[in-house]
Amino acid sequence: MATVTFDAATRIYPKSDRPAVDTLDLEIGDGEFLVLVGPSGCGKSTSLRMLAGLEEIDAGSIRIGDRDVTEAPPKDRDIAMVFQNYALYPHMTVEQNMGFALKIAGVAKDEIGRRVAEAAKILDLEDYLGRRPKALSGGQRQRVAMGRAIVRNPQVFLMDEPLSNLDAKLRVQTRTQIAALQRRLAVTTVYVTHDQVEAMTMGDRVAVLKDGVLQQCDTPGALYDRPANTFVAGFIGSPAMNVVTGPAVDGGIRLAGAVLPVPREKLARAAAGTGKVTVGFRPESLEVAPAGEGVPVVVNVVEQLGSDAFLYATLGADDDGDVLHTADVVVRTEPRTAAAVGQTVHLRVREECLHVFDPVTQLRVD
Amino acid sequence: MTTLTSAPEQAVPAPASASAPRRRGRRARKVTSAGPLTHVLLGLTALLSVFPLYWTAVAASKTNAELAGTPPPFLPDADLFTNIGRAMEEAPIGLAIVNSVIVAGCITVGTVLCSTLAGFAFAKLRFRGNKALLGLVVGTMMVPTQLAIIPLFILIAQLQWVDHLQAVVLPTLVSAFGVFFMRQFLSQALPDELLEAARMDGASTLRTFWSVVVPVARPAMAVLAMLTFLTAWNDFFWPIIALTTENPTVQVALAGLGGGYVPDTAVIMAGTLVGTLPVLVVFVVLGKQIVGGIMQGAVKG
Amino acid sequence: MTIASDDPRVAAAAAPPPSAPPAPATAARRRRSRLTRNRWGYAYVAPFFVLFAAFSLYPFLYTAYISLHEVRLSDIDGAVFVGFGNYTELLQNEFFWNAARNTLTIGILSTVPQLAIALGLAHLLNYRLRGRTFFRVAMLMPYATSIAAATLVFAQLFGHDYGLINTLLEAVGFDRIDWESGTWTSQIAISVIVTWRWTGYNALIYLAAMQAIPNDLYEAATLDGASRWQQFLHVTVPALKPTILFTIVVSTIGAVQLFGEPLLFSGNGMTSGGVSNQYQTLGLLMYDQGWTNFRLGQAAATAWTMFLIILVVVGIAGLIARRRARAER
Numbered sequence: 002m003a004t005v006t007f008d009a010a011t012r013i014y015p016k017s018d019r020p021a022v023d024t025l026d027l028e029i030g031d032g033e034f035l036v037l038v039g040p041s042g043c044g045k046s047t048s049l050r051m052l053a054g055l056e057e058i059d060a061g062s063i064r065i066g067d068r069d070v071t072e073a074p075p076k077d078r079d080i081a082m083v084f085q086n087y088a089l090y091p092h093m094t095v096e097q098n099m100g101f102a103l104k105i106a107g108v109a110k111d112e113i114g115r116r117v118a119e120a121a122k123i124l125d126l127e128d129y130l131g132r133r134p135k136a137l138s139g140g141q142r143q144r145v146a147m148g149r150a151i152v153r154n155p156q157v158f159l160m161d162e163p164l165s166n167l168d169a170k171l172r173v174q175t176r177t178q179i180a181a182l183q184r185r186l187a188v189t190t191v192y193v194t195h196d197q198v199e200a201m202t203m204g205d206r207v208a209v210l211k212d213g214v215l216q217q218c219d220t221p222g223a224l225y226d227r228p229a230n231t232f233v234a235g236f237i238g239s240p241a242m243n244v245v246t247g248p249a250v251d252g253g254i255r256l257a258g259a260v261l262p263v264p265r266e267k268l269a270r271a272a273a274g275t276g277k278v279t280v281g282f283r284p285e286s287l288e289v290a291p292a293g294e295g296v297p298v299v300v301n302v303v304e305q306l307g308s309d310a311f312l313y314a315t316l317g318a319d320d321d322g323d324v325l326h327t328a329d330v331v332v333r334t335e336p337r338t339a340a341a342v343g344q345t346v347h348l349r350v351r352e353e354c355l356h357v358f359d360p361v362t363q364l365r366v367d
Numbered sequence: 368m369t370t371l372t373s374a375p376e377q378a379v380p381a382p383a384s385a386s387a388p389r390r391r392g393r394r395a396r397k398v399t400s401a402g403p404l405t406h407v408l409l410g411l412t413a414l415l416s417v418f419p420l421y422w423t424a425v426a427a428s429k430t431n432a433e434l435a436g437t438p439p440p441f442l443p444d445a446d447l448f449t450n451i452g453r454a455m456e457e458a459p460i461g462l463a464i465v466n467s468v469i470v471a472g473c474i475t476v477g478t479v480l481c482s483t484l485a486g487f488a489f490a491k492l493r494f495r496g497n498k499a500l501l502g503l504v505v506g507t508m509m510v511p512t513q514l515a516i517i518p519l520f521i522l523i524a525q526l527q528w529v530d531h532l533q534a535v536v537l538p539t540l541v542s543a544f545g546v547f548f549m550r551q552f553l554s555q556a557l558p559d560e561l562l563e564a565a566r567m568d569g570a571s572t573l574r575t576f577w578s579v580v581v582p583v584a585r586p587a588m589a590v591l592a593m594l595t596f597l598t599a600w601n602d603f604f605w606p607i608i609a610l611t612t613e614n615p616t617v618q619v620a621l622a623g624l625g626g627g628y629v630p631d632t633a634v635i636m637a638g639t640l641v642g643t644l645p646v647l648v649v650f651v652v653l654g655k656q657i658v659g660g661i662m663q664g665a666v667k668g
Numbered sequence: 669m670t671i672a673s674d675d676p677r678v679a680a681a682a683a684p685p686p687s688a689p690p691a692p693a694t695a696a697r698r699r700r701s702r703l704t705r706n707r708w709g710y711a712y713v714a715p716f717f718v719l720f721a722a723f724s725l726y727p728f729l730y731t732a733y734i735s736l737h738e739v740r741l742s743d744i745d746g747a748v749f750v751g752f753g754n755y756t757e758l759l760q761n762e763f764f765w766n767a768a769r770n771t772l773t774i775g776i777l778s779t780v781p782q783l784a785i786a787l788g789l790a791h792l793l794n795y796r797l798r799g800r801t802f803f804r805v806a807m808l809m810p811y812a813t814s815i816a817a818a819t820l821v822f823a824q825l826f827g828h829d830y831g832l833i834n835t836l837l838e839a840v841g842f843d844r845i846d847w848e849s850g851t852w853t854s855q856i857a858i859s860v861i862v863t864w865r866w867t868g869y870n871a872l873i874y875l876a877a878m879q880a881i882p883n884d885l886y887e888a889a890t891l892d893g894a895s896r897w898q899q900f901l902h903v904t905v906p907a908l909k910p911t912i913l914f915t916i917v918v919s920t921i922g923a924v925q926l927f928g929e930p931l932l933f934s935g936n937g938m939t940s941g942g943v944s945n946q947y948q949t950l951g952l953l954m955y956d957q958g959w960t961n962f963r964l965g966q967a968a969a970t971a972w973t974m975f976l977i978i979l980v981v982v983g984i985a986g987l988i989a990r991r992r993a994r995a996e997r
Contacts, residue, residue: 076569087563092582101578102568150567280668375905401795409792413806416868419821420809422832424819431830432894439835485716494709506725509978512923513954519723519731519966521744538723546716572708601929603928604951608959621816625823625932632824643817646704649811654805661869662876 003079005052005158007031009061012047021047024061035218036204039195039236044213045193046161053082053159053189065156081150082159086166087142089134089149089172095121096130099148120148123182147179151186158183158190158317163336164199197237198360201225220331223356227356231363234281234356240311240331244281246360250275251367254278257317259296261350267357279358284311284333286354289340295347298330300340310339314346420647426471427451427636433634434632447637454624454638460613464645469598470535470606470616477540478595479588486549487580491562501550507543512604520608534609535616538598545591552581552587590660593653600646617642714903735968742962749868763968766945767953770855774949775923777859779867786867787908790874790898804875807868815928818865823848823935826857848934851946858947861929866922870915877911878904910989917985921978927951942961950974 007027022044029035037045044336048299050056052063054075062071070078088106099120100113121127124144134142145161150158164172165177180203194200198340200207201221208218209232210242217229228234234242247254251273253262261279263271271278289295298314312332332348340346357366401409428447429440455461488494489501519538525532528534557580581588603618610616612623624638650657677744698930699861734830735754737747758764794802803909825832826847847853881904889899898954926949939956943949950970 053567054564055566075567080567082564082567084560084564086558086560088558088560088580090561092578092585101565101570105569105574148562353405399713400796401792405795405797409789409797412789415805416807416809419818419825419864420813423817423821434824435830435835437860438839439832481716485713488709488712492709492712494707498711500713504720507720509921509975509982510724510728510980511921511951511971511974513925513927513951514731514975515724515727517734517958517968517971518723518727521730522727524744537719541716541719541723543720561860568970575952575982582929589681592884596743597812601812601816603815618814618816621814625816625820626936626938628716632827633831636824639817639820640969643813645706646814648809648813650809651805652806657812658801658804658808658872661872662879 003066003172004031004064005157005189005191006039006064007048007052007291008062008064010048010051010058010063011060012044012051012056013059015030020059020213020326021068022051024211025215028072029189029191029209030205032189034190034192034203034205035198036192036207037210037211038197038200038207039216040242041195041234042212043193043210047190047213048126048210049082049159049161051337052078052157053080054078062239078157079155080157080159081153081155082161083146083150083163085162087134087146087163089145091134094131094133095126095145095148098134098145099152102153116152116154117148120151123151124148139167140175142173142298145166147182150263154354156189156191160190160192162194164194165260167198170185172252179203183299198239201237209236209323210234225367227365228281229360231279231281231366234358234365238283240284242281242283242356243328244279245316245328245330249276249278254280256296257298259347260277261296261355262352263357264352265353269364270274271357271359277359277360279363280350281356281358282350282354284331287330287332288349288351289332289334290347290349292347296301297345297347297350298331298332300344300346301329302338303342305339307336310313310336312340312346319334378489402448412461418550420643423636423640423643427633427640428611429633431469431632446633447640449630450633450637451641453631454634454641457634458620458624458638458643459615460617460620460638463615463617463642466532466615467600467617468645470539471534471596473532473536474599475592475596477536478542478545479592481540482542482545482591483581483588484576484586485546486551487553487557487576487584489550491545491580493560501547504543506548507541516605516608519605526657529609530611530614531612532610535606538605539602542595545595548591549584551664553584556587557583590656590663593657593660594664597646597650597657615668682875689822731968731971733970736966737965739964739968739975740962741958741964744964747965750965753964755973758966758969758973763945763948763953764950764973767941767948767950770945770947771926771951773925774855774859774862774920774926774947775920777855777922778862779916779919781859782863782867783870783912783919784818784872785863786915787912789867789871789903790878791904793871793875794878804868804872807871810865815865816932818861819929819932822857822861822864823933826860830865848942848989849946854897854942854947858926858929858933858944862923862926866919870919873915874908874911875907881907909992913989915987918991920981923977924974924981925951926953931955950977 002168005027005264006029007025009024010022011020012022013026025044025050026037027046037048037106038228047056051058052065054070054073058071062069064070065078065080075336090101093101096117099117099171099354103113103116116128118132121130124147126141126144126148129141129145129257134145143166146163150160160179164175167175175197192203201224204221206218206220207224209216209224217224217233219227224233224237228237228242229272235244245254245256247256248266249255250260253260253268254264255261260281263278268278296316298312298316299310300314302313304311310333312334314330314332316328316330329346332346358364359366422445423438424443424463426434427450428443428445433440452581489497489504515538523529523531523534526534556608561579561583562575565579600616601618603622606616606619607622609620612620615623621639621642625637682683715964734747736749736751738750738753739747757792787795789807793800797803824830826843828834828846828848831847833847838844845853847857885903886899886905888905894902926993930947931939932953933941933947934940939948941952941956952973954967954970957963957970
């Protein structure tokens with residue numbers, strides 16, 4: 002077991018002027034399940050591959066435990082990886098696939114057999130050991146890929162979107178299995194996904210990346226409750242947080258002719274310089290207010306989910322013709338009392354649920 | 368493409384398309400069934416394709432006068448075997464077949480090996496100048512056989528290899544087509560992830576090649592082997608320069624038979640039949656695979 | 669991505685971010701390890717390129733050298749430099765122009781019908797067929813037949829007195845044709861051999877390309893009211909254009925080198941290509957110069973001229989392909 006440290010690790014692809022991963026600093030605890038999440042092209046896979054030794058590290062370093070592995074080839078890093086497409090050797094049986102690394106490492110035959118059998122038992126693959134990958138279902142292949150990692154008994158597991166090739170139902174099921182397995186084996190795990198739900202449900206901590214830069218790394222709860230910037234605010238949570246910018250007025254932000262109250266101190270700090278403020282509020286922190294109070298929005302679409310209803314609405318233009326903050330807003334309401342399409346609804350935000358951001362730096366203001 | 372075989376025999380054309388639409392296209396196109404006219408036309412083409420080969424057997428058992436009769440004969444008779452015997456006396460066809468098996472076998476093994484190694488490197492390894500080298504390989508496919516034979520002839524004359532099989536084998540091992548074919552196949556069939564997985568599993572580059580690349584490449588290697596064997600067996604230009612009828616391959620022996628002073632057409636035809644039959648038998652047995660290989664190569668290219 | 673690392677020059681040139689400059693020693697060490705891994709590429713291509721250098725590249729260049737010299741097969745070391753003399757002599761040589769003309773006409777006579785028939789056959793093979801594999805294998809049988817065997821059989825079939833073709837012609841009331849001695853007849857006969865050997869192969873190439881055409885296009889064309897023939901013209905053929913261009917190039921390269929068929933068609937192994945050279949091709953002429961007249965310099969010049977012709981053909985095809993690609997963009 003070991004910790005993993007990214008120390009200002011940077012990767013610049015040849016013929017590219019922007020780093021794919023830019024001075025990444027990240028400390029992953031022993032036995033921790035860390036998820037790297039972000040939109041495609043954000044550098045999450047590159048970060049993982051740098052740790053794996055499949056990508057060069059152009060600057061900075063990476064340590065596993067106390068050992069600097071920046072220069073080490075993959076096989077000397079004591080890590081195992083689960084690939085997105087599983088990368089099972091098509092001509093080998095499940096058993097041979099799982100044992101290949103051990104065979105190369107020169108482990109004795111009966112020892113290989115024992116460890117493969119053990120992993121197969123954990124993963125419920127005992128009946129399939131003699132099969133080729135082609136004869137397995139997607140879920141079974143995924144488990145073989147896991148098994149291949151487990152058998153090596155590494156210090157760190159690396160997983161690169163291991164669930165993205167499964168159908169939705171199986172993905173949810175496998176998600177919990179992997180999380181449970183990781184807790185049980187207590188092996189430090191770095192897990193890459195583009196799916197924020199996967200990130201939130203699986204990770205001890207979640208690191209959000211964008212354009213090669215780490216945005217925030219925290220527990221799922223903290224990411225949700227205190228996003229460090231508007232990007233994280235918009236990325237984490239489904240449906241996404243509503244983020245709007247408007248002129249700061251006395252006591253709050255003016256939206257569609259009404260004023261949404263913002264705590265005075267935060268407002269002052271965010272609006273300093275531009276006179277504007279960016280606020281964020283989640284769909285579930287909105288309440289329908291009586292007419293005359295709150296911010297008016299026009300309902301465009303109503304999504305009935307049974308347990309909830311989501312209103313997709315538009316903030317009206319400002320009275321004085323300032324249309325700068327015409328924006329779409331998502332509201333969660335009670336399903337039975339949901340508004341109708343075309344109706345104007347007045348919204349109120351519970352104050353403790355209002356996030357304030359600097360409109361220039363996009364950073365959170367506390 | 369070897370430097371010593373004609374270009375069209377092996378080249379693959381350029382259109383490319385993902386395998387998914389192709390599969391879909393194939394399934395869907397089958398819905399349009401062929402009418403009787405289509406079957407008749409195809410049947411006729413098949414007949415025209417096979418008839419000259421069959422005629423070889425007929426002509427091999429008849430005298431010229433019999434062949435010119437009205438109506439002409441359409442069945443071979445027992446003289447076939449007599450004439451085969453005479454052909455074997457006129458030309459060393461038995462030796463030629465043994466030589467052709469050796470030559471084509473060596474060329475096939477060597478070509479497939481070299482092509483798989485180089486094709487893998489071009490498909491998956493990045494090294495300085497790889498694109499230029501690949502361009503060189505592709506460019507080689509345009510070079511006519513004629514361009515190499517004079518120096519090669521001088522070379523084998525100096526090495527005193529004339530009439531020795533290595534004179535045919537060695538120059539023909541160079542197959543730009545094979546390299547290109549394997550590169551195209553491996554670029555698609557071998558996911559980068561598989562190589563990375565092998566790296567993570569601690570496999571050395573050589574180990575990765577033997578344990579991962581070769582198993583994945585096997586179907587393409589088989590196709591390349593069949594095509595190479597066929598081409599090598601049928602290769603004509605260089606062998607008739609490098610060898611004589613003293614120690615010929617089948618094609619050299621046939622050229623000797625046809626170009627010599629054998630008066631009897633039936634004997635020439637008998638020799639042609641014996642020289643062609645082995646490869647035709649192989650072709651009929653593996654025909655489906657060869658057809659598949661050529662079509663696969665066409666789409667991959 | 670590749671298992672080898674990326675180009676070390678670029679990576680080394682990329683400016684490290686100011687916050688974390690790597691120690692120079694580290695950078696040097698890293699560069700070395702990358703180079704080691706990159707070298708594997710050379711190791712894998714080495715067997716091919718060693719053979720290539722020995723049996724392709726060296727001969728090509730040496731042929732160029734010889735083409736600038738007067739060399740006799742009997743006295744290879746006694747080469748005399750003649751500059752472009754062999755080439756100018758070649759261009760003034762009527763045999764060369766005769767061979768070039770023959771190569772062109774036989775090339776057209778064999779390539780055009782061959783590809784046209786192949787296209788039609790591919791279209792037929794693309795229908796749902798019973799005995800699909802049988803038809804495909806049968807059509808590929810000529811491809812498996814050697815040039816020597818095919819030519820010997822066809823020489824018999826085209827024979828004046830005993831040939832089956834003349835027998836049939838006579839049966840339907842025509843005169844016997846002396847295929848071998850006429851210019852057109854001999855060239856047609858040779859073209860038939862080439863067409864016979866290659867049509868099935870090209871049909872399979874076209875068939876493969878046809879099967880890669882997404883069926884949506886045909887469905888859309890059907891909805892637009894296109895008949896089958898219109899679909900063939902307006903969907904299949906345009907989609908096949910790159911393949912057709914490719915097969916034209918390949919067939920042309922083959923046609924320029926045509927050698928075995930005219931050599932064996934005469935039935936006496938003469939390199940003259942008929943008594944009045946009526947079917948002597950460039951390939952045959954080159955062999956004639958080198959191995960009958962022992963003038964290697966001349967033969968080398970002919971070989972290089974053939975290569976230049978091929979380069980021109982491929983160049984034109986490349987231009988067409990590029991213009992098409994640009995038009996599609």
